Amino acid sequence: MSKLNDQHIADTLQAYVEAVSGDDVEKILELFTADAVVEDPIGTGAHQGTEALRAFYQIAIDSVELMELEGNARIRDKWGAAAMLAHPKGVDLVIETLDVMEFNDDGLISQMTAYWGDRNMVAK
Amino acid sequence: MSKLNDQHIADTLQAYVEAVSGDDVEKILELFTADAVVEDPIGTGAHQGTEALRAFYQIAIDSVELMELEGNARIRDKWGAAAMLAHPKGVDLVIETLDVMEFNDDGLISQMTAYWGDRNMVAK
Numbered sequence: 667m668s669k670l671n672d673q674h675i676a677d678t679l680q681a682y683v684e685a686v687s688g689d690d691v692e693k694i695l696e697l698f699t700a701d702a703v704v705e706d707p708i709g710t711g712a713h714q715g716t717e718a719l720r721a722f723y724q725i726a727i728d729s730v731e732l733m734e735l736e737g738n739a740r741i742r743d744k745w746g747a748a749a750m751l752a753h754p755k756g757v758d759l760v761i762e763t764l765d766v767m768e769f770n771d772d773g774l775i776s777q778m779t780a781y782w783g784d785r786n787m788v789a790k
Numbered sequence: 791m792s793k794l795n796d797q798h799i800a801d802t803l804q805a806y807v808e809a810v811s812g813d814d815v816e817k818i819l820e821l822f823t824a825d826a827v828v829e830d831p832i833g834t835g836a837h838q839g840t841e842a843l844r845a846f847y848q849i850a851i852d853s854v855e856l857m858e859l860e861g862n863a864r865i866r867d868k869w870g871a872a873a874m875l876a877h878p879k880g881v882d883l884v885i886e887t888l889d890v891m892e893f894n895d896d897g898l899i900s901q902m903t904a905y906w907g908d909r910n911m912v913a914k
Contacts, residue, residue: 672907672908672909676909707866708866708867708869709866709867709868709869736861736873737860737861737873737886738886738909738910738912740873740886740887740888740905740906740907740910741905741907741909741910742831742832742833742905742906742907743832743833743907744833745832745833745905746905747888747890747905748873748888749860749861749864749872749873749888762861762862762864763864764864764871764872764873764888766871766890766905781864781865781866781869781870781871781890782864782866783796783864783865783866783867784796785796785800785862785865786862786864786865788862
């Protein structure tokens with residue numbers, strides 16, 4: 667039976683922002699498939715697979731103080747998408763991000779694409 | 791010279807929500823390429839080309855009282871993404887949507903994918 671349902675996707679998006687806010691990159695990686703593809707932000711090149719994601723997300727958790735959802739997640743079928751706010755360490759700004767995630771039948775994230783650019787780095 | 795830049799994408803996203811809030815479907819269609827692909831919500835099948843988009847968006851403007859951005863649009867390169875709130879006519883609920891748009895070099899929307907589901911139809 668598929669683990670995938672709306673509540674699971676909502677819970678995973680919340681677990682994702684909490685894991686990015688934390689200091690254990692493995693908590694992030696356990697949300698993803700072993701061959702997941704992450705592009706953050708879009709247009710900068712994809713990271714694929716656990717090792718590539720570990721390197722990418724280690725930098726992320728080292729630089730992010732707090733990641734939080736902005737508003738409610740949008741969920742349909744195998745997709746979850748949400749506006750998010752990333753608060754970097756040591757600077758008085760917020761990065762407004764927006765992540766679109768695709769899940770597999772086991773409830774793991776198989777693809778994540780993040781949308782944000784220069785205009786989304788705003789003063790607190 | 792390309793018409794595509796961050797400000798143009800921001801202006802187009804604002805023009806889009808205003809056009810969906812209005813009553814002239816042509817105001818929406820002029821934002822899109824002639825062969826644009828729209829899937830709203832994702833997983834329900836794509837509409838491609840001006841005639842298909844006219845039929846789809848005529849239903850949208852007939853049923854939506856007001857469409858507005860929720861938070862700031864996320865913009866990078868040829869992509870714009872934003873959480874949105876759709877207020878349907880005649881019912882006390884809000885549909886929380888999230889649109890991801892890709893633009894061509896002329897500054898027209900070539901693809902739009904919307905993310906929302908049952909959990910995103912919420913009481914006002």
